[in-house]
Amino acid sequence: MKEMDLINELLNAESCNSMHCFMNLLHKYYAEKPVIPSQNLTSDLIDKELIDEIEWISRNISVSFGKSLKDLKCCLMDEEDLREHEIYLRYKSHHKLTITDVKLPYSPHQDREYSSINEVVTVFRNYIESLTAYFQELENIDKHCTVVEPLKPTFKDDYRRILLDCRTQLHIEVTPVGSARNIHLIGQSGPLNDKLHTGLLTWDHDRNIVENINCIFDLDNIPQNQDTYAEQLDNKVEGPSCNICFCVHLAECQGLPQPLCQNPKCDVYYHKYCLFQWLVACEGGRPPAFGVAYGSCPTCLQPISCSES
Known part of the structure; x- marks a missing residue:
């Protein structure tokens, strides 16, 4: 079977509408074409060992592909079976998988390479339980x-x-x-x-x-x-707008304007990003010590401070 024929079949929703159908098509493809050694894998193929692992592990957890065969998503349930956690993987080469995204607090687990999906599942299942x-x-x-x-x-x-x-x-x-x-x-x-x-x-x-x-x-x-x-x-x-940029939503800042001035009579709102940049500019543009800028409120002129983070 030619590669384009396989791609066309995979894109056909009627003939490939489940993981089981997808695996059958891949096995059919690999049965007709020998697996290339890992160091010679082309960018549009992944090795049969990984495909076999996906087929085995998908019986216990949800596994799906992203925009390409190199992008994978595993869905793990926690030990209470209450929350589903999505782990996004990227296949780099034979026995080399990396984490591209996960909706969990940062940990070193996200920066390392993994040799198999099962290793990823084991590590993150233990991390989720903790x-x-x-x-x-x-x-x-x-x-x-x-x-x-x-x-x-x-x-x-x-x-x-x-x-x-x-x-x-x-x-x-x-x-x-x-x-x-x-x-x-x-x-x-x-x-x-x-x-x-x-x-x-x-x-x-x-x-x-x-x-x-x-x-x-x-x-x-x-x-x-x-x-x-x-x-x-x-x-x-819409809530109160920032008194510096005059906007409510700002691309550089995900938060909303807040009443950052400690003067109770100053009912003015600022984005933290805008106020920090304002205070730094008033001091000549020099980076502040310890990431905290000090100065005067742009509205009431009372002392004010703002952290960069």
């Missing part, structure tokens, strides 16, 4: 809190910015073991800042993150339901 508490904490935050950033949160994002009131957000990061770190206020007000400092000293590690937040800020329920906020995003309800 993140059970991490998943639970993020899901609990997304369910009970108004998450302002990320706009479309995933497990790849290990932080959340929670709306406390119309001017104040709480930034909190979740470690792989499910504990909280780097907790601070954005657009902070004096009373809430005092509550946070006091609450961090009495943080109860036997409670989850949401319970601790409710306890610190004396909130029975965090103000706005997340479904309502998501609905506003879907309906593209």
